[in-house]
Amino acid sequence: MFVPGHPDGMLTRTPQRERSRATQLRLLEATVDCLVEHGWSGTTTTLIAQKAGVSRGAQLHHYPTKAALVLAAVEHLAQRRAEEIRAEALRLPPGRIDQVIDLLASAFTGPLYVAALEVWVAGRTEPELRQALEPLEARVGRDLYRLTVDLLGADDSRPPVREAVQATLDLLRGLGVANLLSDDSARRQTIIAGWTRQLAAVLDPRP
Amino acid sequence: MFVPGHPDGMLTRTPQRERSRATQLRLLEATVDCLVEHGWSGTTTTLIAQKAGVSRGAQLHHYPTKAALVLAAVEHLAQRRAEEIRAEALRLPPGRIDQVIDLLASAFTGPLYVAALEVWVAGRTEPELRQALEPLEARVGRDLYRLTVDLLGADDSRPPVREAVQATLDLLRGLGVANLLSDDSARRQTIIAGWTRQLAAVLDPRP
DNA sequence: CCAAAAACATGCAGGCTTGACTGTTTGTTT
DNA sequence: AAACAAACAGTCAAGCCTGCATGTTTTTGG
Numbered sequence: 001m002f003v004p005g006h007p008d009g010m011l012t013r014t015p016q017r018e019r020s021r022a023t024q025l026r027l028l029e030a031t032v033d034c035l036v037e038h039g040w041s042g043t044t045t046t047l048i049a050q051k052a053g054v055s056r057g058a059q060l061h062h063y064p065t066k067a068a069l070v071l072a073a074v075e076h077l078a079q080r081r082a083e084e085i086r087a088e089a090l091r092l093p094p095g096r097i098d099q100v101i102d103l104l105a106s107a108f109t110g111p112l113y114v115a116a117l118e119v120w121v122a123g124r125t126e127p128e129l130r131q132a133l134e135p136l137e138a139r140v141g142r143d144l145y146r147l148t149v150d151l152l153g154a155d156d157s158r159p160p161v162r163e164a165v166q167a168t169l170d171l172l173r174g175l176g177v178a179n180l181l182s183d184d185s186a187r188r189q190t191i192i193a194g195w196t197r198q199l200a201a202v203l204d205p206r207p
Numbered sequence: 208m209f210v211p212g213h214p215d216g217m218l219t220r221t222p223q224r225e226r227s228r229a230t231q232l233r234l235l236e237a238t239v240d241c242l243v244e245h246g247w248s249g250t251t252t253t254l255i256a257q258k259a260g261v262s263r264g265a266q267l268h269h270y271p272t273k274a275a276l277v278l279a280a281v282e283h284l285a286q287r288r289a290e291e292i293r294a295e296a297l298r299l300p301p302g303r304i305d306q307v308i309d310l311l312a313s314a315f316t317g318p319l320y321v322a323a324l325e326v327w328v329a330g331r332t333e334p335e336l337r338q339a340l341e342p343l344e345a346r347v348g349r350d351l352y353r354l355t356v357d358l359l360g361a362d363d364s365r366p367p368v369r370e371a372v373q374a375t376l377d378l379l380r381g382l383g384v385a386n387l388l389s390d391d392s393a394r395r396q397t398i399i400a401g402w403t404r405q406l407a408a409v410l411d412p413r414p
Numbered sequence: 415c416c417a418a419a420a421a422c423a424t425g426c427a428g429g430c431t432t433g434a435c436t437g438t439t440t441g442t443t444t
Numbered sequence: 445a446a447a448c449a450a451a452c453a454g455t456c457a458a459g460c461c462t463g464c465a466t467g468t469t470t471t472t473g474g
């Protein structure tokens with residue numbers, strides 16, 4: 001039975017749950033790092049364990065198979081991406097469309113997006129991964145859409161607005177891909193600025 | 208010495224060059240197929256040789272290393288993509304913006320784009336591949352831009368037009384990525400239709 | 415305090431991939 | 445026709461990745 005205030009002296013160093021969660025987190029973070037640094041095919045279980053400072057036995061204890069580890073990492077990744085965006089969104093003046101777009105654009109060029117893209121592309125041909133990815137990404141996509149509509153203060157009920165917001169997100173996805181190999185920021189800024197003007201015109205509810 | 212009309216009887220079955228080129232082509236096509244079917248990490252040299260119907264020795268004779276093979280395949284891939292687009296562009300009524308966009312959209316959802324994306328993403332973390340990819344993709348990107356401007360009959364000199372055309376291509380890239388896991392065609396059609404209207408307004412040169 | 419369970423550590427085997435090596439067939443050149 | 449070069453075929457060794465198996469430490473519960 002669990003007693004919150006149980007005096008344990010110096011005997012109980014760290015509870016098991018905490019230790020477990022800690023090494024699991026180290027493994028998940030290491031997996032994401034691996035994806036960013038070495039890509040999907042370079043992400044091996046041994047390398048992950050090494051980078052996490054976790055022995056191979058401990059790794060297999062928590063995640064018996066590579067698929068289990070990666071899937072957990074993907075879940076963790078989605079969570080972190082959402083957190084990051086929401087955190088930055090909080091300190092944003094309302095009504096500034098350009099700032100919202102800039103924020104999203106940076107989310108689509110950061111390392112977390114790169115890792116997500118690696119998994120996304122790999123999932124196309126890895127059945128196990130794909131199966132788990134499909135519902136997850138559908139959820140994440142919807143959430144991101146809603147967040148965007150919210151941040152923009154847009155009127156979701158008009159179809160052109162829905163289309164424009166979705167197009168914005170798809171455009172940012174594409175710009176993120178273009179940014180993989182060569183640094184594209186100059187060109188990207190120009191394009192984003194132009195699109196932001198267009199978007200403002202569509203969002204503006206003047207009949 | 209080479210004599211064009213040399214009567215060789217039935218002795219010379221097939222010239223060496225032709226044979227060489229034929230097996231090389233088989234290998235390159237097989238590589239692209241492998242990328243589409245099994246993704247980057249599933250594209251192994253043995254599988255390629257097997258799928259091409261080429262012995263391992265012959266494969267290593269023509270392409271001593273995997274990098275050499277893949278790079279040749281990428282070159283081949285870019286060529287095929289360009290050919291495909293140009294071929295379809297020829298039988299297109301002029302002045303129809305929506306048809307041009309549809310054509311490009313289909314180019315960004317077909318198997319050739321998928322293969323290119325696999326290599327593109329893998330190139331991020333494979334130095335040898337990346338180095339060869341950077342100039343190639345810059346060229347391909349420019350060519351595609353010019354082709355698009357040409358097909359649209361757009362006035363390239365006005366900056367907003369340049370931005371809009373580039374944004375269009377980036378949007379299509381993004382839609383292509385979104386189409387990897389789940390079939391997105393319904394949503395895609397809607398977005399493209401909306402985008403096309405916007406684009407038409409920008410391209411329209413009425414001062 | 416002791417036993418059970420969870421967490422952790424290390425070594426090992428099977429399978430796969432890559433590139434090299436040796437030998438054979440086919441085409442070219444003199 | 446004979447020598448030479450290119451294309452082709454099959455096999456092999458080294459290295460890596462994954463997952464299992466056995467043993468050790470730490471925490472938990474009686």
